[in-house]
Amino acid sequence: MQTHAAQHEFTGRREDRRLVTGRGKYTDDWNLPGQLHAVFVRADRAHAILRAVKTDAAMKHPGVVAVVTSRDIAAEGWKNPGTMVSYPGRGKPLQIPHHSMLATERVRYVGEEIAMVVAQTAAVARDAAELVEVDYEDLPVAVDVEAAMKPGAAQLYPDIVNNVCFDYDYGNEAATAQAFKAAHHITRLRAESQRVSGNPMELRGAIAAHDRASDSFDLYVPHQGMTIMRGGLIGIMGLTPDKLRIRAIDVGGGFGPRSGIYAEFPVLLWAAKKLGRPIKWQSTRNEIFMTEFPGRALVLNGELALDRDGKFLAIRMQWTCDQGAYLSGAGPFINTLNAAMTITGCYTIPVAYGRHQLVLTNTVPTTAYRGAGRPDMAYIVERLVDQAATETGIDRIELRRRNAVPKAAFPYKTPCNNVEYDSGDYATLLNEAMSKCDWAGFPARRAASAAKGKLRGIGMGLFVEPAGGGMAPKDQVTLKIDEGGEIVLHAVVQSHGQSHETVYPEIVAQELGIAPERITLAVDDHAGAGMLIGNGVVGSRSTMAHGAAFKVGAIEMIKKGNELAAKKLEAAPEDIEFKDGTYSVKGTDRRVTLLALAKDHTGPGPNPLDSMGEMPLARTFPSGAHVAEVEIDPQTGVTRVLSYVAVDDAGRIINHTIVEGQIHGGIMQGAGQVFGEHVMYDATTGQLLTGSFMDYFMPRAGLLPEIACYERSVPSPTNPLGVKGVGEAGTSGALGTLMNAVVDALRPAGINHFDMPATPARVWEALQAAKQ
């Protein structure tokens, strides 16, 4: 494959030897002396009053140490977990329902935590958990999100009217309405972005430990950044940051759900202190299906106004967002501000307005899931554009060309929320994608498929998404010389697949002009990184934020070294020049390497070369044009993806193979949602219907052919590396691209709209219905 990454040398990732030889260390690989084991008792129904939780029989079970219920922790006065929303809605702010971590008077979804059994072994705890008796009084359930906001629906909370906890709007409502009035044509589409499960390969688990002497805690847990997990937990428990260390070496997948502050964690911490022993808890895969925060769960209503020439005049959104029974930290943000930033897509649209209503239902809380609102926005925008092309008779590529933001317009300010796209070249992305996929040759290929009785379709997704941002005001990193004279990097990041251990040393090495092997990123080093200010590994941000900060820090180290080199070489600082890791006195052969200087100054105290790098918060707007070609077998409804071309602008690229890997993963995750992933609940009971891999479709490698990736980078002016985010771009591109291809294949059969997932059965049913 002649993709861009293939043109660059790739010597592997540093973390891979450990990971592929089974020497990775995940949460379940940790064990602490004297640890006890916990199992949680969970609600077996979706909505009920808790009349009694009887723990006597469980307490008497041999080997049981404690059974914790809400009564035990009530006195602690725990606060609600925080959310990322600090802005108002229409009329009133976000209403945050109280979440007591262990259910008090009510349960609101199947799987909600009711009690924790602590025992000498996990098996004993599991047996005893079955002895906890829960008396319920069933209540009517609200499961379907659109039904839940109608008057008369079951109410989850007395003070949250019609279960709508936030009514967020943005843009200019009046001007948008005016533009729609004047429009020559309006395209309307209602599309669903169904609930999907993150399902990291690593199960959720934790070990909580308390140190009596310092009255501080260690929590070993799979997470997406220590500051997110620590900030969430200390906010609930009323601790100061120095009292909680978040510990992990390897994290087996995050995808957004692992940014969640799960109810088990504070309860485990509390009990570890109370009992004076570490407590380990490891979920089952069934518990992941039942309780891990899923993503999406959105109903997307979009409208696009066009003039006679196909110029976009205005765009309007109305979203209904299923938040589940409580609010995750990220859930309310991703479905409002995060998604709103790209309401105009890659297009010059003068006015826009959106209204997103967040609704509580008797289901597990939803959260960020690769893309976190951006794939959904890119999806509805690109579906609208294809639909508008069909309705107006304007070629769908031509329609995109006419409206794409021109290269000269960057930085481009959108009409909503003062959002500014940093850089991009959408026309080039589009043209490259067209040529790489042989768009022009498609009609002949479609005819060949038709001759075999197959429906062939081609689809494009032109997309942009925000990357970066964060809750902490800046990101700090440090570069330190260790006692052996080697360079050690610290940041508050936690890799869950992002290749930090490879990429950060590469960034610093490039700046310092030395071999990356001399540089190491410290992992699970709380003393080194614990008190740095910074954000987690979310929002496709860690290279543009922490990575750029490492570059800043490396420049600082070179500057510090200049002074030391001047002394060593007995020259004036201004006569010293630095190149390829070496200081030299201009015009002489007197020289000293940075690493030699570093070694010279090792000693008991800090090394004078130790440096810090900082980056203020910034946002980049990675973009791309993807094209997929599919073939549908109308006899079975099976869709085969024949080709997938991805042309991406991720800014300047540090490591081409790793970036391509991120794009592959993102596209595959999008393909999973397009072709099968779907968390389903029974609408009348709220019982989970997709509780295992027997019923929940996970994408397998064979779902997609080899993905052809091409780089068309426009460096970002927002950071010294010129990089943009890339972790989620593949997903933002894939939903619209693949579904536009599927709908294109189905249009000749008379189908102009189809909702994800395009499972064989659903496609076949749609084809049968179209024949009627």
Add this chain to the structure above:
Amino acid sequence: MYSLSYVKAASLADAQKHIAAHPEATLLSGGMTLIPSLKQRLAQPSHVIDIGGLAEIKGIEVRNKALHIGAATKHYDVANSVVVKNVIPSLAALANQIGDPQVRNLGTLGGSVANNDPAADYPAAVLALDATIHTNRRDIRADDYFKGLFTTALEPGEIITGISFPQPIAHRAAYCKFPHPASGYAMTGVYVADAGDAIRVAVTGAGPGVFRWTEAEAALAKSFSAKSIAGLSMKAEGLNADIHASAAYRANLVKVMATRALESLGAV
């Protein structure tokens, strides 16, 4: 998993003894269904009697012109057996489509047929090939063996020792499977076989248990070709309907898979 006792049977006779002694015991062969059930606490036997390693019920050979496969023979061994490939290649191909490599290297023929999962592959072969199930007590014809959802003619304490598959004429047998998108089990699988004196079409996955599509059998008896069944349509009534697919979709798949099985034999 609940606490239980594990017994590794030394012989078939030993297994029989243990089963008789413990009314709440269950047999373990490859464990591909039982172990997940145990892990999820959906089964609570007092004992598991492991017969998966018994040499006396393992192996593949031709006996009296029929292919005899021991009950504890693994799917992988059936899929890769030169004997199976020579005598009934479609059976080897079926075994190669069961689960994934891990499952094929642990799961056994006897375990699958004893469990009679409505979406398992082997029952389609057993029924279409008019096989005979041998147990420690008797021989059972396929038509008398399958009794619907997870139910068989096996009596308490009865153990499958092997299965004999008569050879179809001129390799006229084929299995076509539509795998369930999530689980990989048969959403619908159709095994078509011509025994010379009779044609059998067995359907798995679509209904509450494996069954014969007798209309197709009658049509194919007249002419063994896909064209013969083109005018038929399988009725949706009684077929499975769930969150994954309607009964109508499965009914459609029965015909499509049967047609494709025939087409794979060149019987267009």
